Amino acid sequence: MSFRLFGFPVRVGFWFFAIALYLGYLRVPAGTQGAPSLDAWWVMAIWLPIMFTGVLFHELGHAFAARWFGQEPSIELHGMGGFTAWSSLVPLSPLARVLVSLAGPLVGVGLGAAAMVALWWAPVAPGSLGEFALQSLIWVNLGWGVLNLIPILPLDGGQVLAAAMESVLGQGARRWAYLVSLFLGVGLVAATLAQNMFVATALLGLLVFQNYRGLQLERRLGADRPLVDFLRAAQAQLDSRNFQEAQQLAQVVAAQAKQPDVRRHAQHILAWAWLLDGNIEQAEEQTRVLSQQGEVEPALLGALRLALGRASQAIEPLEQALPHRPEFVAPRLVHAWIETAAFRRASELLSSAIGHMISHDAGRQLGVAAHDAGEFQAAGEIFERVFYRTGDGTDAFNVACAHSCLSDEEKAREWLNRARKAGFHEVSLLDADPDLAPLRATSWWSSFRSRFSGV
Numbered sequence: 123m124s125f126r127l128f129g130f131p132v133r134v135g136f137w138f139f140a141i142a143l144y145l146g147y148l149r150v151p152a153g154t155q156g157a158p159s160l161d162a163w164w165v166m167a168i169w170l171p172i173m174f175t176g177v178l179f180h181e182l183g184h185a186f187a188a189r190w191f192g193q194e195p196s197i198e199l200h201g202m203g204g205f206t207a208w209s210s211l212v213p214l215s216p217l218a219r220v221l222v223s224l225a226g227p228l229v230g231v232g233l234g235a236a237a238m239v240a241l242w243w244a245p246v247a248p249g250s251l252g253e254f255a256l257q258s259l260i261w262v263n264l265g266w267g268v269l270n271l272i273p274i275l276p277l278d279g280g281q282v283l284a285a286a287m288e289s290v291l292g293q294g295a296r297r298w299a300y301l302v303s304l305f306l307g308v309g310l311v312a313a314t315l316a317q318n319m320f321v322a323t324a325l326l327g328l329l330v331f332q333n334y335r336g337l338q339l340e341r342r343l344g345a346d347r348p349l350v351d352f353l354r355a356a357q358a359q360l361d362s363r364n365f366q367e368a369q370q371l372a373q374v375v376a377a378q379a380k381q382p383d384v385r386r387h388a389q390h391i392l393a394w395a396w397l398l399d400g401n402i403e404q405a406e407e408q409t410r411v412l413s414q415q416g417e418v419e420p421a422l423l424g425a426l427r428l429a430l431g432r433a434s435q436a437i438e439p440l441e442q443a444l445p446h447r448p449e450f451v452a453p454r455l456v457h458a459w460i461e462t463a464a465f466r467r468a469s470e471l472l473s474s475a476i477g478h479m480i481s482h483d484a485g486r487q488l489g490v491a492a493h494d495a496g497e498f499q500a501a502g503e504i505f506e507r508v509f510y511r512t513g514d515g516t517d518a519f520n521v522a523c524a525h526s527c528l529s530d531e532e533k534a535r536e537w538l539n540r541a542r543k544a545g546f547h548e549v550s551l552l553d554a555d556p557d558l559a560p561l562r563a564t565s566w567w568s569s570f571r572s573r574f575s576g577v
């Protein structure tokens with residue numbers, strides 16, 4: 123489920139609802155000890171909106187704070203709660219990050235405290251639905267707010283801890299934040315285990331694992347850690363086709379990176395930006411530098427060779443890249459196949475496991491080009507592939523044309539029948555297509571033709 127709220131894109135995953143239902147089920151009271159039993163449906167009807175708004179308001183707290191610091195946040199609710207992300211071109215200062223991280227729990231603590239006051243003053247009967255609603259408001263808002271303040275990454279408290287350490291220790295502080303989170307997490311795992319709180323132990327174990335992975339990544343990146351944000355921003359600019367901005371950011375990273383993989387990623391972005399901006403010479407030069415030090419991303423190599431007019435050399439890397447970036451690669455690959463008349467190769471790949479990555483329309487384009495080039499065998503196979511996917515009568519008609527051109531009248535008749543059954547009804551094509559001339563001279567034709575309405 124996705125929608126926009128106050129201009130923020132919000133996405134709610136399946137697991138959020140599943141967990142919310144489960145927690146609501148746990149809260150249905152047994153109705154023993156003399157208290158009146160609450161209707162389970164009413165309990166759910168009250169619980170679900172409270173849980174949903176509780177987690178959502180928490181994230182909105184983060185989102186409004188982040189917007190105030192010039193970011194464009196988006197919200198996601200999932201099985202583990204919620205998450206507010208922003209694509210930060212303007213990096214936030216440690217103080218701003220502390221405030222954004224605190225804003226979420228503060229909303230929850232505020233709402234929870236208000237519900238506590240209401241429970242104190244309002245005339246709700248013990249064991250009533252009104253009392254249940256107020257208790258749930260406290261439980262969700264206050265509980266979720268306080269829980270998130272535990273100083274373990276990636277909880278809000280952990281984010282505060284990391285930002286605070288960064289303002290004191292500068293670069294390299296994140297490693298210490300991971301270490302502190304790790305030790306605290308292990309301590310809490312032991313404590314909850316001793317109390318038989320197994321669900322909490324499992325969740326904390328997950329956090330401990332995440333921090334262990336974070337620490338590993340931090341070790342590997344070393345001094346290049348701050349450059350990774352630049353790299354991510356460069357990639358985002360490239361994806362939104364802001365080529366100059368992407369180049370400026372990637373150039374900084376390429377010049378300063380000490381880790382080869384960080385530097386090569388930046389150089390790839392540079393080459394892509396040149397290429398997509400239409401500066402083929404610079405793209406070629408950058409790619410030459412890349413190829414001297416290692417392997418070049420196949421999609422880049424293929425697209426560059428195609429742009430240089432070397433379509434036959436572009437096919438191999440493009441075929442390699444097709445499964446990874448189908449929407450970018452497929453049209454270029456089709457272009458290269460047509461330009462080099464590699465229709466047999468195209469037909470082979472269309473029948474393979476990755477053939478579905480070529481769109482129907484691109485497949486038809488290939489079939490027409492093969493037909494026009496006189497490659498009727500390949501044209502027939504290509505349209506056959508397309509027909510199996512579309513079930514469109516016109517595609518079957520084109521298979522028939524290819525067979526007719528190959529003088530295989532039996533196959534041509536078979537495919538014309540298939541075309542008719544699949545809804546093909548363009549009698550003008552039947553009567554005029556020169557491919558079918560040999561068939562029209564046969565006695566079979568008149569009986570076949572009479573099955574179509576219109577003379």
Ligand SMILES: [Zn+2]
Pocket residue numbers: 180181184226227270278
């Ligand atoms: Zn939060």
